[in-house]
Amino acid sequence: MSDLNHENNSTTGDTSSGPDSDDSRKVFQPLTRRSFIKAGTLGAFFAGGSGLAMLPLHRFKSDTSFSEYFQQQYERLTPEKMERVLTRIEKSVKDSYGVDATVKDPKPLPGVQYAYALNIGRCVGCRRCVHACVEENNQSRDPEIQYIRVLDMPKGTLDVERSGHYYEPEKVPQEGKYYMPVQCQQCENPACVKACPVRATWKDKDGIVVIDYNWCIGCRYCEAACPYWARRFNFATPRIPKDKINKDMAYLGNRIRPRGTMEKCTFCLGRVRKGLLPKCVEACPTGARQFGNLLDPKSVIRHILREKRVYVLKEEVGTRPKFYYWFDK
C-alpha cells in the first residue's frame, strides 16, 4: 500500500532537500513574521483536523471510575480494598441497570477439587442447560453470549466438523444423532492461563479457571489458545433486560461483565462454593450432567470415574480437562 503511495510521490520531482535547493540552512535564520503565520496555519489545520477526527468521542460513555481504572489485580487486593470494590460494583450495577444486586467474593472451599461428568448416551440435545446457564450467569442477551455449545453429531463419528451447531428440529433427540455439549473443561493445565500476558486469568485452588474481569485487557489471546472454544468476548456492552438480571452476583463469577473483556463458564462458582450444584446440572432433565468433588471418595464423580467408561476431549493437546464424558457399561 505505502509503496504505491511512494511511487506517486516520486513523480512530483525534487523536494526541499534536493541537490540544488539547500533550504535546510533556513533553520539557522531567525524566525520571521512569516514563520509565525505558517506555524499558526499549520497549527489550525492540525487542531481542526484532530477535532474533526475525534468528534465521535462525544458519544463515548465511560463506565469506568478513577478508582476502578487504577484497581489492582485480584490477588493483590487486601480484604478491605476488596470490600470497597464490591460496594462500588453494586453501585455501578444500580446506576447502569437499576437493580439492587449483592456482589460477593466467595473463596474456594478447602479440600475441594471440582469436576464434571457428562453422560454422552443420556444427553438428548434439548439445550435446557444452555438457557439455564445464560439466566444464571448474567450473560448479554443481545447479542446473546452462551457458555455451552451443544453439538448435534451424526452417529459414527467424533469429527466435530460434521456436527451441527444451530440445529432446530421439532423434537429432540433425532434419529441417527447423538449430542455432545461442550463448555469450559476447567483444565488442570489450562492453555488460556498460560497465554494471558497480564495474569488476568488463573486456576483457583478448587480447580476452577477464573477471570478477573477488571484486570483483563481484552487481547483475546486466551480465546485463541483454548482448544475447546470455551471463552467468549464482550465485543459490545452486555445488554440484559432489567427483570432478567440475576441479583446474586460473584466477583469472579456471574457479575455483569464490562465491555471489552473475556468471560467463560466458572462452574457457577457463586453457587458451588455455597454447596449448590451448577445451574446446568440442575436444569438437565435426563440426569446426564453430574458434578462433584474429586477429592471426596464417596462423591458421584469418583463413582463415575471408578465404574463407567470415561474419556476426555482432545486428550492429545495436553490440557488435562476436569470435564469427563462417559457412557454406561
Added chain:
Amino acid sequence: MEELRNSVARKEVIAEELTKYGLFLYRALRLSFIGDKAFYTWMVILTVISMFGLRAYCNQLVGGLATTGMTDQVSWGIYIANFTFLVGMAAAAVMLVIPAYVYKDEEMHNIVIFGELLAVSVMIMCLLFVNVDLGRPGRFWHLTPVIGLFNFPVSMLSWDVVVLMGYLLINAHVCGYLLYMKYLGRKPNKWLYMPFVFLSIVWAISIHTVTAFLYVGLAGRPFWNAAIVAPRFIGSAFTAGPALMIIAFQIIRKVSGYHIGDRAFHLLRQIVTISLLISLFLFGCEVFKEFYSQSLHGSSARYLFFGLHGHNALVPWIWSAIIMELAATVILLRPMEKGKAGFGWLNLACILAVVGIWIEKGPGLIIPGFLPTPLGEIVEYVPSFNEVLVCIGIWAFGTLMFSWMLRLAIPILSGKFHKLEGE
C-alpha cells in the same frame, strides 16, 4: 578542592551538552516544517489519511470491537494480520545491518540508517496495530512490570512485548546517536553503538521468531502449531522487507538526490531472490504436510486453498498470492537488464512479492488458524469498513513517520544540516 572544581567542571560540560542537544531538537523541529510544495502536499495527504484512521478508531472506542468484523469464532482479524506482517518488515532491517556493519560494505553504509529508520517507523505501526486490537486499550498499563502484572516468562505475548519494545529502543538509539554525531561533526564512539548494532542483529531474528511462537505455542490450533511457522516467517520477512526497501530507496534517491549506488540495489535484489526461493520451498513443505496425509488437521489448509463445506472467502486471495510470488520469482531469476528497464522489472517483482507475502502471512495465516473452530464451525470473517479505515490510517501514519525521519536524516547524512562553526 580539586574534587569540587572537577565536579563543577563536569556540571558545566553536561549543561553545555544539553544546550547543544536542545538546540539540535529545536532546529530539527523547524527543519521538519521546511519544504517545497511537493513535500507539503505529501505530508498533508498522509496527515489527512491518518486523521480519517483516527476518526475510525474513535468510532471503535465508542462502539467497542463490535464495530469490527471479528467474532468469537475468528477473534483476531486484519489488525493482527497487519501486525504479523509488519514485525517481519521491521526485522528485515538486519539485511542492511549485516552487510553494512559486519562486512563493512561502503555502499550499504550509506543506506543502513534508512533501513533502521524504516524499522523504527514500522515498529511504531506494530504497536499501534496491537493497541487498536485491545478490548480495553486504556488498561495497557497492566503490561508494565511492577505497577502492572506482567506474566513473564510464561505468556508468549509478554515475550513479544519485551522483544518489540527492545527492538524499537535499540534501533532508535543507534540511528539517533549516529545522526546526532554526524550533525555535531564528531566521530561516533564505537563502544556507544557497535554493541547495540550486534545486539540488534540477534534481536531482529528474535522479534520475528517470538511473534511466530505466539501462534506456534497454541496446541489447540493445528494450522499454527507447526515448527515451520518461524522459519517461514523469517524467509518471507527477508523477502518482503528488502523488496520494500528497494522501492523506497529508489524514491529517496530520485526525490532527494542522495547518493545510493546501483550496487546496493543489486545486493538487495540478490537477498530478495534467495529469500523468496527459500520462502517458496518452505511453503511447499507445509503444503505437502497439510495435504498428503489427508488428516483432519489439514482442515484449515483446505479451507484456505480450496474452501471447506462451501466456505471459500480466502481462496481467491491465497491463489493470487501464490501467482504473485511465482511471477516475482520468474522475474528475479532472469538476469537483470541494463538501465531503466532492469529497474522497472525489479520494481514490479518487488511489488508482487510484498503484496503476495502480505496476503500469505497476514490474512492467509491468521484467519485459517481460527477456521474451522475447535468445535468444527466455520464463520467467515470479513473486516468491517471501519476496521479497514483504521488499518489505512495506521499505514498512512507509519509512512508519515518514515517521511518525517527522512526529512531530518537526509540533510544530516549529506552534510547540509549540521551545527554552526564555533558552537
